[in-house]
Amino acid sequence: MENSALEIALGDEAATQRFGEDVALAVKPGDLIRLEGDLGAGKTTLARALIRSIAGDPDLEVPSPTFTLVQSYDLRIPVHHLDLYRLSDADEVDELGVDELAATGVVLVEWPERAGDRLPGTSVTIRLEHEGDGRRATVSGNPAAMGRLRRSLAIRDFLAAAGWGQGRRRFLLGDASTRAYETVETGDGIRILMNAPKQPDGPPIRDGKPYSQIAHLAESVLPFVAIDEALRAKGFCAPEIFAADVDAGLLLIEHLGSGSYLSPDGQPVRERCEEAARLLAAMHARSWPREIRTSAGADHIVPRYDRGAMAIEVELITDWYVPFATGRPADAAMREEFLDAWNAVFDRLETAETSLVLRDYHSPNLIWREERAGLDRLGIIDFQDAMIGPAAYDVASLAMDARVTIPAELESAILEAYVEASRAAGAFDRTAFEEAYAIMAAQRNSKILGIFVRLDRRDGKPQYLKHLPRIRSYLGRALSHPALAPVARFYSRHGLLEDVAA
Structure with a gap:
């Protein structure tokens, strides 16, 4: 089922950091993410990877908010990092203004169980547990948030199939349409990930056709692939396409500069x-x-x-x-x-x-x-x-x-x-x-x-x-x-x- 729990094996620290990037590219303002697990399970590691990904800065200092309770970051998407481990009473949650924080960005909560029932609606719960030399993440949440996360994880799988699964993913652009772009970087260079899922037709507005059909808007990535190849065949500088999943609406293309x-x-x-x-x-x-x-x-x-x-x-x-x-x-x-x-x-x-x-x-x-x-x-x-x-x-x-x-x-x-x-x-x-x-x-x-x-x-x-x-x-x-x-x-x-x- 679309909203059923996910089990994700994280074999090492790098895998946890990549998972943090995957989550970062799925969140949006209003999301509250519960990070659960025992001491040393990797909650702070995951939170740091997520925050650094949104910041686009792998070296960003991300101190643990164990003593301050809340650490906020004014980023592309504002992030509020909470650690409730030292919370003495669940009533203290009300003083943190979590509802207001969620209204302005993404809220990450370590040790959310200390808050009892005082946290607002949760988008995603990620439970981390030790497994061998690595850890396992169990992820559940509401259908909308889980749909976004599944899409992000599918992108990671697409990159892996193209030989770029170890790449560092960073948000590049979300335009006025439903398309979004990322940079994917490895030691071999940088490529661009185009994320353009097929769009369902809107309601018919004229002659039984929706706006997109009348205005001839692309409803899949196939037109991009076709025009790209036509331009390149005639000597124009359009990006080379290294990998494509037309049905999924995913392309890995050349970074032209x-x-x-x-x-x-x-x-x-x-x-x-x-x-x-x-x-x-x-x-x-x-x-x-x-x-x-x-x-x-x-x-x-x-x-x-x-x-x-x-x-x-x-x-x-x-x-x-x-x-x-x-x-x-x-x-x-x-x-x-x-x-x-x-x-x-x-x-x-x-x-x-x-x-x-x-x-x-x-x-x-x-x-x-x-x-x-x-x-x-x-x-x-x-x-x-x-x-x-x-x-x-x-x-x-x-x-x-x-x-x-x-x-x-x-x-x-x-x-x-x-x-x-x-x-x-x-x-x-x-x-x-x-x-x-x-x-x-x-x-x-x-x-x-x-x-x-x-x-x-x-x-x-x-x-x-x-x-x-x-x-x-x-x-x-x-x-x-x-x-x-x-x-x-x-x-x-x-x-x-x-x-x-x-």
Whole structure:
């Protein structure tokens, strides 16, 4: 059963430390973990490994809280380490404020039995016992927490099958989607673990289809594998895939480096932005198949960035941004007016140049490799949602970066670098490109406004709201093109254009 107890053999100290890493990558704020076992069973060893893993620092000093009772760590996930061995009375637990501690992070409790029934709800109980030269962990808990832990242990098994089971796992990134990334390090180097379990379809919202199908979002890692192999086959720098379990949603891939195309203070570097634009021109000069057979024999059909996908994305404006910006929901008449305006604009894309659209071609997904040359100088990641669509879309992603401000003059330099490289590669219609660019820039930034508000209102991630002024400014630039007149009138008529200009 999914929530039945686990028995885990920990043959030595290193195995206990790896288990601590596995637990660390499964916990989330609100978890309370009971660490049970006799003196010397390894509770503090496990707690230290867990805390150091979350800190990303194997040498972090983690003193035993035997005398202080509580030791707190302000980390990526705050951790509160309790040792109740010297507790004289269970009533003293109330003075520790464990409920408040759990509300702000993860609580690890050694000797929890000394608290009687005073601890709040437990997520996981780990009992450690001596076994030969090592120890054994018996793990039980609520279904949600156990599901997360089983996933983390399955990742360790996947790494072991790939020859990297002894690797040190560290959290790298959890993005706005359900994907998460880790670094895995051994003496042989560093690799990246992509953790992207298959996602169940959401409720049908149109024509019997859920949002993910209409917007052509990847529902497994197969699209990543297919696009990755296609990019590499044409000489582009996408990560090598060393191991894959498509059904489990796990990939072990190459670490392309840590270089950013931003400066140390987080500002875009013109030379690197222009290089990224030229790489797009090289990509758009190639032909791309819609059907890709991977090296493992699986088939992936690259979806088209069709009108249905574009429309469902911009509707995030009426679904989420309009209520946020105006304080009232969009009614049926407003929604109809909005779609009519966009459909009139989408009509103009019928003859636009098409190519492979990576969909998130911007600073978080571009790795600058200073020591390399040519196409190998810029590493590309995060392309599992790629489609065949208007080539200008990725240019808009780059020149109006959602995560870092691109001034208007740098935007112009990026576009010029793209245009010059495209002209050098063959026939190129600049006027048609500039129209498609404006349309896709307005479409993308409208979508992002809705997504970032949704991340705040629905998913409890308010940090995305800090990007809204930048996105509104970008949208204002795009809407100035005559091709966007119907959409610009909509924003103006409903008071949204003023917000855009703010």
